[in-house]
Amino acid sequence: MSDPSPLGNFNPVDAPGYESILQCMRCGFCLAVCPTYALTNRERSSPRGRAALARAVAEGKLEFSPAVGEEAFFCLDCKACSTACPSGVRVGTIMEFCRSQEQVFHPPSLPAGMLRDFILRRMLPSPTLMETSLLPLRLYQRLGLQWAVRHLGLNKCLPDVLAKLEGLLPPLSRPLRREIPSLIPAQGKKRGRVAFFLGCAMSLVFPEVSRQTARILSQQGFDVATPREVKCCGAPHLAEGDRESARHLALINLDLFLGADADYIVTDCAGCGCALKEYDELLEGRAEQERLGRFRAKIRDISEFLAEVGIRTEELRPVPVSVTYHEPCHLVHGQGLSGPPRQVIGKIPGVELREMKESTWCCGMAGSFALKEIRTSRRLLERKLFHVKATGADVLITANPGCHLQLASGLRELGMKQPVLHIVELLGRSLPA
Ligand code: SF4
Ligand code: SF4
Known part of the structure; x- marks a missing residue:
């Protein structure tokens, strides 16, 4: 995204790259997968329309008007269009840059700005x-x-x-960060050493998920080092158009995790994994390329990691339950990981996976979107839960804290009884005590 101008009417700091915008050939393959287009039927709320808006600003044909900023924030950044696009256009990422521009051209009012900061x-x-x-x-x-x-x-x-x-708001218990040992030794024959990226949201609101991740990694034969000085991955900052803060946090995490001397860096949060895998782009020119490449090569989502190294199944006990799986956007579209979560689920004896329709469709959480666009978010959630219900599965599985919160609240509101579990919680039920 650091290609040369023309900048047109963009501010030079954190403008979307012109080349990346130009890649859009207006074929329209992305239209069928874009949730905001499906809901509004409005060209400007489609990936193609958003790319066209960014191009018009870059070519000086359009001011960066409030409507452009509004559209940038109305995009879910679900990245479904990137998966569908034959030209590799990443409209969600272009819109992230436009959100940074919005802060320059139309900064929030004083109280809102202070709260945001x-x-x-x-x-x-x-x-x-x-x-x-x-x-x-x-x-x-x-x-x-x-x-x-x-x-x-x-x-x-x-x-x-x-x-x-x-x-x-989910049932809250003590956050895990202060309690988790900085090193949990491997059980059985040692297979390597991982650094666990604890992040912030998961270990804060779903500490049991983080606990199970560390437990599974250790049970699978890996020393688990958990640097407690870990910082937020920066994903919320990118989503809100504060790239400078995201870079600041990324530089701290880069030093911390390269210093952990681990074979892999593992996360159980789809949003964190997506952000960490893009540090090389975010920090281009701010950190040595060799270090960024080394960091990028080590990052794995937990299901990606387990599928890659192979799960030791000999100690797994049956979990007789039917499940359906909601694919977090930042796992399936952001990281291209659709198979590994299913492979992990498939290794757990007794579990029946019932596929839902539109499993890759956004649940409507999308960071702060659920708070800013409450009615639109609700329509997306209802669509998702309709498909969940149709499966008749006992349990709804996902792999991202934002989706987890949104889905659990929707199920509760509709009086549906299925619990929502992270994949590692399901796998944890299969491990010996
Ligand atoms: S974003 Fe990609 S899929 Fe959509 S119109 Fe442009 S080139 Fe086609
Ligand atoms: S990221 Fe999602 S909401 Fe945004 S344009 Fe692409 S498909 Fe539509």
Whole structure:
């Protein structure tokens, strides 16, 4: 994305690369897979339309108007169009750059800007602050206030954004970061050493997922080193158009994880994996190419890793359950990983995988999209849950904390009984205690 101008009406800092925009030949293959186009039937809300908007700005035919910024944020960055595109156009990424431009041309008002800066530049880079911020919410749950709010229907009286946030809130327990040993030794015959990218969201809101990931890696014969100084991967910053903060965090993680001297760097969060695999682009010119290449070569999603090294199955016990699998956008489209999660599920004795229709279709979470575009997000969620229900599966499996939150809240609202589990939680049930 660092190809030469013309910049046209873009600001020179963090503008989308002109060559990448020009790759769009307007064939329209992407239209059928774009959720925002399917919902609106509006050309400007399609991948082709968004590429055309970016091209018009780059060629000086269009100002970077509020409508362009609006369209950049209305894109889910689900990357489904990249999978479908024969020219390799990455409209989601082009829109990420346009979100950075939006901050320059139309910065948020003072209170909104201060809140944004606090979250992106203070809170997300500080695991301690993130953990502290959850304390009032844990108290809210412990005191039974959440139960009362939900059972008395008080959440219906809340403003839409607060009601959505309340609905997303999962049962919280102690975050894992301070408790996880910095080194968990391999069990049985040792196969190597991995560095576990704990990230922030997963170990904070779904600590059991992170616990199971470390346990499985160790049980599979790997020493598990977990650097506790890990920072947010930067994905939320890229999504919100703050590439400078994303670069700052990426440089810290690069040093930390290359220093961990591991054969692989493994993550259980699809969003983190996607961001980590793009550090070489993000940090181009800011870090040595050799180090970026070495880092990139080590990154694996947990299911990708297990499928690659081969799962030791001799100790696995049957888990008699039927499951269906929702593919996180950042796994299937962002990393091209559709087979490995199914391979892992297929190795667990007793598990029946029932495929849902449109398993690769976005669930509507898409970072902060679910809070900003509540009605659109809801329509996407309902479409997803319709297909989940049709499978009749006992359990819904996914592999990303954002999807997990969105799907669990939707199931609960509709009174559907299926629990949502991460793949490693399902595999963990098959491991000996
Ligand atoms: S983004 Fe790709 S698939 Fe869509 S119109 Fe352009 S070239 Fe065709
Ligand atoms: S990233 Fe998703 S929402 Fe955005 S243009 Fe592509 S398919 Fe549409």
